[in-house]
Amino acid sequence: MISALILIPFVAGLVAFIPQPAGRRRLLLFGVGAVHAVLTACCWVQMPDAILGGWLALDALGLLFLSLTSALFLAAAIYSQGYLAEAGGQSYEDAEEGFLVDNAPEAVFIGCLFFFLGAMTLVTVSQHFGVLWVAIEATTLASAPLIYFHRHHRSLEATWKYLLICSVGIALALLGNFFISVAAIGPGQEQGRLTLTELVARGSRLQTPWLKAGFLLLLVGYGTKMGLAPMHTWLPDAHSESPSVISALLSGALLNCAFLGILRATQICQAAGLGTFSQDLLIVLGMVSLGVAAVFILGQTDFKRLLAYSSVEHMGLLAIGAGLGGAASFGAMFHAVNHSLAKAALFFVAGHLLLLYRTKSIADVKGVLRVAPVSGVLWLAGFFAITGMPPFGTFLSEFTILKAAFEQGRYAIAAACLLFLALIFIGMATAFLGMTQGPPGAGAPTPRRVAWTMLLPPAALAAFVLLLGLFVPGSLSQLLHDAAQAVGGL
Amino acid sequence: MFIDFILVLVLLTNLKLLGSSRLGACIRVAAIQGMLLGILPWWAHGHPAAFRVLGVTVGTVILKGVVFPWLLFRALREAEVSREVEPFVGYVPSLLFGLGGLATAFWLSTRLPLTSAVHSSLLVPAALFGIFAGLFLIISRKRAVNQVLGFLVLENGVFTFGAGVIGETSLLVEVGVLLDVFVAVFVMGIMIFHINREFDHIDTDRLSSLKD
Numbered sequence: 285m286i287s288a289l290i291l292i293p294f295v296a297g298l299v300a301f302i303p304q305p306a307g308r309r310r311l312l313l314f315g316v317g318a319v320h321a322v323l324t325a326c327c328w329v330q331m332p333d334a335i336l337g338g339w340l341a342l343d344a345l346g347l348l349f350l351s352l353t354s355a356l357f358l359a360a361a362i363y364s365q366g367y368l369a370e371a372g373g374q375s376y377e378d379a380e381e382g383f384l385v386d387n388a389p390e391a392v393f394i395g396c397l398f399f400f401l402g403a404m405t406l407v408t409v410s411q412h413f414g415v416l417w418v419a420i421e422a423t424t425l426a427s428a429p430l431i432y433f434h435r436h437h438r439s440l441e442a443t444w445k446y447l448l449i450c451s452v453g454i455a456l457a458l459l460g461n462f463f464i465s466v467a468a469i470g471p472g473q474e475q476g477r478l479t480l481t482e483l484v485a486r487g488s489r490l491q492t493p494w495l496k497a498g499f500l501l502l503l504v505g506y507g508t509k510m511g512l513a514p515m516h517t518w519l520p521d522a523h524s525e526s527p528s529v530i531s532a533l534l535s536g537a538l539l540n541c542a543f544l545g546i547l548r549a550t551q552i553c554q555a556a557g558l559g560t561f562s563q564d565l566l567i568v569l570g571m572v573s574l575g576v577a578a579v580f581i582l583g584q585t586d587f588k589r590l591l592a593y594s595s596v597e598h599m600g601l602l603a604i605g606a607g608l609g610g611a612a613s614f615g616a617m618f619h620a621v622n623h624s625l626a627k628a629a630l631f632f633v634a635g636h637l638l639l640l641y642r643t644k645s646i647a648d649v650k651g652v653l654r655v656a657p658v659s660g661v662l663w664l665a666g667f668f669a670i671t672g673m674p675p676f677g678t679f680l681s682e683f684t685i686l687k688a689a690f691e692q693g694r695y696a697i698a699a700a701c702l703l704f705l706a707l708i709f710i711g712m713a714t715a716f717l718g719m720t721q722g723p724p725g726a727g728a729p730t731p732r733r734v735a736w737t738m739l740l741p742p743a744a745l746a747a748f749v750l751l752l753g754l755f756v757p758g759s760l761s762q763l764l765h766d767a768a769q770a771v772g773g774l
Numbered sequence: 775m776f777i778d779f780i781l782v783l784v785l786l787t788n789l790k791l792l793g794s795s796r797l798g799a800c801i802r803v804a805a806i807q808g809m810l811l812g813i814l815p816w817w818a819h820g821h822p823a824a825f826r827v828l829g830v831t832v833g834t835v836i837l838k839g840v841v842f843p844w845l846l847f848r849a850l851r852e853a854e855v856s857r858e859v860e861p862f863v864g865y866v867p868s869l870l871f872g873l874g875g876l877a878t879a880f881w882l883s884t885r886l887p888l889t890s891a892v893h894s895s896l897l898v899p900a901a902l903f904g905i906f907a908g909l910f911l912i913i914s915r916k917r918a919v920n921q922v923l924g925f926l927v928l929e930n931g932v933f934t935f936g937a938g939v940i941g942e943t944s945l946l947v948e949v950g951v952l953l954d955v956f957v958a959v960f961v962m963g964i965m966i967f968h969i970n971r972e973f974d975h976i977d978t979d980r981l982s983s984l985k986d
Contacts, residue, residue, distance in 0.1 A: 414947030428961055437972050441981040444918070444965055450910060451925055451958050458951065459905065459932045464937060466888065478947075493886060521984040569784040578986055589986070 285332035286340050289323050289350075289405050292316060301391050310365055313394050317361030323356040326591070328759065338479060344766030348617060349544050350408040352624045353537040353728055357401050357636040359741035360529050363632055366735035367529050368393075370639055378436055392429055399426035400533070407541040413461045413478040413548070418452070420434030420509060420545055423538055424450045431526040431534075442518075442525035449518040450509055457505025457545070463498030464552065474732040480548060484555040495553065500690030509542035512569045512575035516596045520580075522698065523592035524644065528635025531588065535595045536628035540620055543602055547771050550606065554772045559589045567697065573600025576703040581711035587637070590715055591630055595672055598623040598709055604701065605685040606771060608692060613773020615684030617764045622669070622677040622752060625745045630666035632742035633659055636734050637719075646715045651724030654679045655676060655731050658739055660720050665746045667716040671709045677752030707732070707774040776939075780810050781896040784934065785876070788907040789928060792868040797857045797919060801846045804930075805921050808838025811930055815937040830948050837956055842926060845963045850919055853970040860977070863914040875906035888939065897938040904931025917977040918966045922959060929955055947956075 295639070296316045300309055327347055334341030342350065368390060378385050387393075406419035419471055424447065432443040467490045477483075483490070504772050506722035508515040523531045534615040544685070546566070553562035584590040605616025636659040641649045653660035672683075689698035756764075768774060787807040794800050813836035816827055850857075861868065876899070883898035908928025912921050970976050 323877055412947070413881070415950065418947065419951035421958070425954065425957045425961055428965075432965075435972075437970070438983055440965070440968055440972055441984055444969065444981060445984075447958070447962060448912070448921055448925065451962075452909070452928060454926070455908075455932055456905075457927050458929075459935060462932070462936045462939065497886065525984070584986070713786060731921065768954070 285323065285327065286335050286342065289327075290340075290402055290409070292323075293398045293402035293405065296752045297395045297402065300395035300398055303391070306368075307758070309390060309394050310368060313361045313364060313397065316398060316401075317358040320405075321354045321358045324351055328763075330702060336413070338481065339415055340406075340409045341411050342409055343770060344763055345410075345544065345547060345770045346408045346410075348621070348763055348767045349540050350405060352540055352621060353401070353404045353408060356533060356536045356624060356628050357397075359628060359632070359745060360397075360533050362737050363529050363532075363635070363741045364394075364397075366737035367527065367635060369735065370738075371527070373709040374561050378434070381436075383436070385434050388433045389433060392526075393433055396426050396429045397533075400430065400538075402426075404537055404541050407544060413464065413480070416545055416548060417458055417461055419441075420457070420506065420542060421451070421454045423541060424454065424509070427530070427534065427538065430530045431522050431543050433527050433530065434525075439525040439585065442521040444623065446518045446522040449515075453505045453508025453515060455505070456501050456508075460498045460501030460503075460505055460549075463494050463501060464490075464549075467498060468493035476595060480551065483552045487555040488553070488557050492558065493557055494557070495558060496561060499549050499558070500565070502564075503546055503565055506542045506545035506549075507569060510539050510546065510603075511542075511573075511596050511599045513573040513596060516573065516576065516599075519596060520589045520592040523595065523631075524586060524588040528588075528631050528638060531591070531634070532628040532631035535591070535631060536624035536729065539590060539595060539599055540624060543599065543620065546603075547606060550771055559772060563607040563609055566603045567617055570600040570605075570607060571601030571697070571700060573597065573603065574701065578704040581708050584711065584715065585646055587646050587649065587719070587727045588631075588634055588644050590646070590712065591627065591634060595623075595627060595706070597704075598627070598670075601682065601685060601701075604697070605688075608685065608688050608694070608697075609772055610688055611774050612685045612688035613771050614764060614768040615681050615688060616773075617679035617767045618684065618752075618756075619678065621760075621764075622681050622749055625752075626666060626669040626676070626678060626749045629662065629742040629745035629749070630670060632738065632745070633663045633666060637663070639734070640729050640732070642729075643759045646719060649719045649726060651722050654718045655728055656734060657722050658743075659734060662719050662739075662742050663716065665750070666742070667712060668772060669746060671712055672705065675742075675750065675753040677749045677756075680753055717750055741753070777814070777894045778896055780814060781894060781900040781934075784810050784900050784930075785903060786897075787874050788904055788927065789869065789876075791911060791923070792872040792907060793807050793865050795859050795865060797850060797859055797917065798847070800859065800920065800923055802852070804926055805839050805843040807927070807930055808842065809835050810868060811933055811937065812838060814934065830952075833949075835953055837952060838930070840928075841956070842959055844957055846919055846922065849922075849963045849966040852967055853919075853976050859920060860914060861914055862914045862979070868914060870908070871910055872903075872907060875910070876903050879903040894938070897934065901931050901935035901938070903935055904928070907931070916977045916979050918962075918969055918978050921978060922962045922966070925962070926955075926959065 290507045326370050403419055403422035410416035427446050428443050432439050509518040550562045577593045602616050605612045672678040686698055790803050802824045812831055829950050879899040881903035908924050911924030
């Protein structure tokens with residue numbers, strides 16, 4: 285089962301590079317997305333057996349993030365059908381500066397999407413820190429060509445920054461892995477094995493200084509990939525310049541995978557009795573992320589960058605939730621689900637706006653509700669969802685995290701969070717309401733229909749976030765509890 | 775003894791990289807460094823004839839000593855830029871930073887004591903200094919090729935630590951790491967080609983249209 289989950293995308297990736305009609309390749313994209321989703325759903329019924337001597341196995345934490353990845357990939361595969369029909373041709377008019385650019389060949393786009401899916405799947409099932417590292421680095425390499433889909437100077441700059449910053453971060457994470465390996469070398473023992481179960485079992489016998497240094501390096505390394513400030517600098521550029529469907533996957537699935545890497549490291553710290561050390565660091569980075577996001581969201585002029593900074597904000601919230609522990613860990617897991625779905629929906633709608641208005645400037649987009657009513661409604665729904673308004677699921681998860689902070693008596697953290705969230709709400713409200721309300725204005729495009737394949741995914745995702753705010757299915761709630769328990773929560 | 779000799783050479787190649795003004799020379803020095811590191815695991819562990827160790831050694835030497843320099847030289851040739859390094863920070867300050875970094879590396883290595891027997895007391899400082907030098911090269915040099923070199927030096931530093939202290943982790947992970955680094959350099963090489971085609975230069979300080 286696990287091997288199928290990993291191998292299918294990689295094999296499909298190779299197949300996609302074989303010359304063939306565009307239609308067949310797009311069908312393959314949808315087919316693999318659907319099969320992957322079905323296999324993942326089967327894992328909910330019965331946890332698959334571990335393979336490779338326990339190196340690859342699914343636990344609650346892995347299954348949670350695997351499900352998110354798989355669901356978002358399926359949504360992206362459906363969305364891509366419409367997107368590639370609109371913008372998949374060889375030349376494409378740049379939305380911002382009006383020049384004609386060549387797109388990357390569709391074979392590269394779809395092939396790399398498959399490799400990206402395979403690498404992310406490998407991240408979620410890795411129980412071995414070495415394999416986890418290899419997989420996370422592979423996600424960077426597979427997604428770089430995707431960010432460089434529209435071949436112009438801005439996307440090139442974004443891709444270069446992404447590649448370099450993330451590769452350096454991940455090289456530091458490799459050193460972190462080696463440090464943890466040293467920590468595991470006991471007296472009279474030659475070899476430290478790097479599987480999660482073994483490290484957790486060794487617990488307090490791990491050498492503290494090496495483990496601390498190792499955790500720090502892993503946090504910085506994977507934190508770079510997760511977009512925690514101040515290592516987030518690649519994130520707004522990459523998210524704003526890549527095609528919207530890729531932004532959705534980067535924000536909804538990839539950032540979570542990096543978060544999983546950090547969570548794995550905290551699991552060891554907790555087993556070794558260094559729980560507070562790792563949690564305090566997570567809270568500090570989380571607060572910095574929230575603050576940075578608030579500053580850059582206020583007065584942001586580009587709506588895709590706005591969404592990107594909102595991802596920095598929510599990654600900060602996840603880090604704070606995991607850092608607070610207890611009920612907040614549950615909140616963080618729940619929030620990861622809500623954020624992924626809501627943010628992916630928003631990026632999908634941002635793709636509609638980009639196609640209709642041919643600009644990313646917030647000021648130039650007016651009257652979306654009149655130009656494209658469905659997209660407008662979805663854009664507004666996404667706004668309410670991402671800012672944590674009831675009755676969306678994000679409200680519940682943010683509330684859980686904040687409530688836990690108050691209950692633990694950490695009033696300063698809770699108050700600062702509330703302040704930043706309020707600032708972010710103001711910044712986002714100004715942008716979103718200005719874009720949707722009012723008359724379309726002089727330079728507005730003529731109203732036209734967006735392909736149903738591009739409407740369905742964001743609508744379904746937004747509906748799901750709404751549903752999660754009203755009712756959490758029992759199996760999901762159980763999984764969230766198990767996942768939170770794995771990282772030392774309730 | 776022999777390991778000490780290799781590690782001193784690695785330290786010297788890092789200093790040379792910090793002070794060198796020619797791109798071609800930098801690529802060659804990094805290649806030598808890669809080959810030196812390739813033979814490190816061979817000597818660091820008792821049984822040099824083991825098939826697995828031999829395989830990883832040969833793979834590393836070919837990749838770091840031949841393939842990477844070839845890729846970088848190709849990128850350089852395509853780009854037809856002047857062969858100057860064009861640093862933000864001059865060569866003498868770079869070397870001074872190098873000396874400071876070296877001292878820090880030695881100091882840090884005393885703070886992180888290894889309990890298991892390590893084959894050379896120079897291992898940890900050499901690894902840390904490689905990491906510092908790599909990070910510094912990435913920040914302080916303009917050319918995209920130089921930044922890739924910096925990344926390679928950084929990775930070499932991490933590799934020094936892994937090869938010397940941990941020894942053989944497992945074949946799967948080692949091959950995975952090598953493969954990742956290879957693809958990373960490969961993709962970066964392609965990107966340099968595109969940067970040059972798009973802008974007619976490979977100076978990363980002029981990649982500055984995206985900001986807030």
